[in-house]
Amino acid sequence: MDSALAIADRGGLEAVTLRAIATDVGATPMALYTYFADKDALYEGMRDRAFARVKLASAARRSWRVMLDAAARSVFQLMREHPNWMPLVAHQSGPPTSALAFFDEVLELMVKDGFSLEEALCAYGSAMSFAVGSVLFEQMMMGGGDVIARRLALLKELVARAPGRYDNIASLASKIDRWSFDDVFDLGISSLLKGIEARPVRPRLRPARSLRAR
């Protein structure tokens, strides 16, 4: 599984062939079938192996906000370091078990803070969704490697083709020569957690009897 992840890291997921893994670990392609049923099972194993690297423990036992922030940031950084692993995330095979304890602790802290269990679940899902989505969106906008300059050039070209139509993009493209997606992530996760903390009205679960003054 480590060999497969390393091969994917170097040459993308399409470079992960049974023959490539076999020669890497010094075996025959068919010998691998002892350890997983088929290629889908291989992908699932790779995904769990990759997610096990997400650092959750360090932020534990603090506020749910710090925990969610740290977890989202860790997922973001991991997938950014290994962009070729991204397609593995889409492989639908249930939640990775390594996150269970962390998940439970976040829920506990949020319930202590007055959230309902369902709200806590939604908050957890939102934070993780934003984390994986940030990687996905960055990859889509930026492409692989250091093509930021190329993207900006493309953007400028598109804008130049229809003068006057995309004024804001034009001024943005001329101002920014290096766009760091870190800023997007930072604003996004902090805004999301701030919004969650503001606690939306929950009429069904807990009808507001008293109105707290701000």
Next chain:
Amino acid sequence: MDSALAIADRGGLEAVTLRAIATDVGATPMALYTYFADKDALYEGMRDRAFARVKLASAARRSWRVMLDAAARSVFQLMREHPNWMPLVAHQSGPPTSALAFFDEVLELMVKDGFSLEEALCAYGSAMSFAVGSVLFEQMMMGGGDVIARRLALLKELVARAPGRYDNIASLASKIDRWSFDDVFDLGISSLLKGIEARPVRPRLRPARSLRAR
């Protein structure tokens, strides 16, 4: 391109072979190479074709908040209706041109509301990231089809294997028999936009001279 999207819709992206498309459109596999250079170009074309279906116009000319909410919701719904198209999103080939006008309008409205151009860019990226991430995360947690019950069973089994360790998950699993990811999306996008609206301090861009009272 439509044929390819339809085939992917039915049988997943791995069912999209040049030979399958060829027989579908009534041609020879090699005839397709007139219309795209290789399979990566095919994927890029499919992605742009898919994204063109995102409905952006209806929410235009209103507040940036309504626009971002509608766009994120539309992306979420589109990818949910066509979960097999999801891997196309990860194909890194720059922003789809269909979103440019919408993008520009959001920027304009946000700048009018006092945001900097960079902040507006971050807000746009955050909302879109959350949208695609929600689909991705839902697919990862739920798997394909109506396997929610199976997932919950799996969750209960995992929890039962370590009694007392995952109390919150346990109570959650016993309470919820049908988990709708719509709630996660709703809470997430509203929290995110609420957080953005709250406008974080921007020391670099606009040093706060006067402190506004809450």
Next chain:
DNA sequence: ACCTGAACACCGTTCAAGT
């Protein structure tokens, strides 16, 4: 239980050849 080697059906793509 674990490994091997030959074989099969299928894939993207090249090439020479046609209109």
Next chain:
DNA sequence: ACCTGAACACCGTTCAAGT
């Protein structure tokens, strides 16, 4: 410019056979 058909290298997987 657009299409064809044969061929090539490669893929996941099956199968019969070994330890």
